[in-house]
Amino acid sequence: MTQPPHPDRPHWRVYPVGLVGELVNAAINALIPFxxxxxxxxxxxxxxxxVAEEGVLDPxxxxxxxxxxxxxxxxxxxxxxxxxxxxxxxFALRETITSRAxxxxxxRGAPRTAVPHPSxxxxxAAEPPFFAFxxxxxxxxxxxxxxxxxxxxxxxxxxxEFLATIVAVTGACGLLVVLSLLGRPAxxxxxxxxxxxxxxxxxxxxWNRAAPAPSRTNADGAGLPDTxxxxxxxxxxxxVAAATCLGLGFGLLQxxxxxxxxxxxxxxxxxxxxxxxxxxxxxxxGIWLFAALMGVGVVLxxxxxxxxxxxxxxxxxxxxxxxxxxxxxxxxxxxxxKYAARQPVVLAQALTVVASLGVTFxxxxxxxxxxxMEDVATLYGGARETFxxxxxxxxxxxxxxxxxxxxxxxxxxxxxxxxxxLRCRVVERWPxxxxxxxxxxxxxxxxxxxxxxxxxxxxxxxxxPER
Numbered sequence: 001m002t003q004p005p006h007p008d009r010p011h012w013r014v015y016p017v018g019l020v021g022e023l024v025n026a027a028i029n030a031l032i033p034f035x036x037x038x039x040x041x042x043x044x045x046x047x048x049x050x051v052a053e054e055g056v057l058d059p060x061x062x063x064x065x066x067x068x069x070x071x072x073x074x075x076x077x078x079x080x081x082x083x084x085x086x087x088x089x090x091f092a093l094r095e096t097i098t099s100r101a102x103x104x105x106x107x108r109g110a111p112r113t114a115v116p117h118p119s120x121x122x123x124x125a126a127e128p129p130f131f132a133f134x135x136x137x138x139x140x141x142x143x144x145x146x147x148x149x150x151x152x153x154x155x156x157x158x159x160x161e162f163l164a165t166i167v168a169v170t171g172a173c174g175l176l177v178v179l180s181l182l183g184r185p186a187x188x189x190x191x192x193x194x195x196x197x198x199x200x201x202x203x204x205x206x207w208n209r210a211a212p213a214p215s216r217t218n219a220d221g222a223g224l225p226d227t228x229x230x231x232x233x234x235x236x237x238x239x240v241a242a243a244t245c246l247g248l249g250f251g252l253l254q255x256x257x258x259x260x261x262x263x264x265x266x267x268x269x270x271x272x273x274x275x276x277x278x279x280x281x282x283x284x285x286g287i288w289l290f291a292a293l294m295g296v297g298v299v300l301x302x303x304x305x306x307x308x309x310x311x312x313x314x315x316x317x318x319x320x321x322x323x324x325x326x327x328x329x330x331x332x333x334x335x336x337x338k339y340a341a342r343q344p345v346v347l348a349q350a351l352t353v354v355a356s357l358g359v360t361f362x363x364x365x366x367x368x369x370x371x372x373m374e375d376v377a378t379l380y381g382g383a384r385e386t387f388x389x390x391x392x393x394x395x396x397x398x399x400x401x402x403x404x405x406x407x408x409x410x411x412x413x414x415x416x417x418x419x420x421x422l423r424c425r426v427v428e429r430w431p432x433x434x435x436x437x438x439x440x441x442x443x444x445x446x447x448x449x450x451x452x453x454x455x456x457x458x459x460x461x462x463x464x465p466e467r
Contacts, residue, residue: 014424022416026410031087049066089176203457228315354404
């Protein structure tokens with residue numbers, strides 16, 4: 001049994017970051033499974049495209065599937081780029097919002113014994129700040145500049161609009177780089193103000209009170225009721241089965257390509273080699289098996305998310321019951337460590353994965369049915385007639401998919417606001433140290449100091465006298 005800490009003893013506290021901060025965190029939590037869904041869409045696109053290319057179906061169906069797979073390649077390539085950029089922007093906003101929230105709390109006289117939780121300190125003491133945002137922006141600006149230089153010597157008068165677009169994008173990326181640099185001085189000033197309020201002495205005292213991070217052997221299922229352990233087993237089996245199917249599918253694909261394209265290189269597929277009728281029949285079975293494994297793997301991955309939702313509900317119920325009972329024993333360390341951090345709604349994550357598939361193939365069907373792809377290449381000839389009757393359904397799919405993503409963001413934000421009290425009570429009553437993060441090159445890795453102890457006060461300021 002562990003009672004909540006006395007207010008005069010140093011302990012960790014999770015400070016609220018406001019509605020905007022919760023929305024930013026919720027958007028990050030929604031975009032990560034959206035990217036996963038884009039990867040699953042790529043696997044499905046690959047399976048559909050190979051089935052169509054092999055001509056194992058009638059010519060009309062094969063042509064339609066080939067057009068669908070090729071059209072889906074555009075969102076599969078564009079979405080990770082756009083979502084990746086948006087995610088880095090949100091990472092930078094999260095660091096800024098968290099540091100401002102803690103600076104406000106310090107300025108308003110928050111108890112010096114209520115030290116910010118390490119998950120928040122990490123966002124306040126990042127070195128360098130906004131690194132992901134800065135790196136992504138620099139890479140995009142550099143790539144855009146390279147395109148500008150090449151295009152300036154190759155485009156003709158009819159392509160000046162294209163050159164202007166590249167210049168505008170490059171300029172926008174350069175502006176993002178400048179913004180990431182301009183925000184650093186204010187970020188560091190806020191960190192110093194926060195560190196002056198919560199010194200290394202108080203941080204270390206709060207760290208010393210926390211239990212060690214649970215070992216890997218006790219990190220999954222130890223100390224949980226049998227019912228919840230069974231649910232975790234089911235969710236894990238779905239995940240393992242999905243990974244197995246996808247792994248087997250890729251292995252089968254490599255074997256299939258070895259037989260059908262023996263002269264391929266790292267950049268070129270090479271010519272398709274025809275074999276005897278018996279071998280071709282086996283190859284047809286192989287391509288169908290590959291497509292089936294990809295499809296089943298995607299379905300199992302989504303089912304794993306839904307199974308994980310039941311596990312999450314059970315875990316929250318265990319913590320809530322324990323917190324409401326002053327005599328309750330200490331819950332498992334892995335559970336405490338997990339819920340010391342903000343937990344997204346697993347069901348919302350699952351819906352976001354499905355929405356990503358809807359956006360990818362909904363856009364592909366819509367672009368084919370409206371004739372937009374026929375202007376791109378002649379291989380899309382006849383796509384308007386084939387997919388024209390599905391345009392309305394594709395539009396509905398797109399609208400619903402975007403709405404589901406927005407719903408997932410609002411759902412995660414609402415759950416975080418509603419669950420803030422649970423997280424605070426867990427952190428204050430049963431503090432658990434985070435798992436150490438290893439940094440450095442292979443063979444020279446060492447724990448990140450921010451993950452194993454006090455890190456609010458910068459190294460260069462720690463030599464100053466402490467209160």
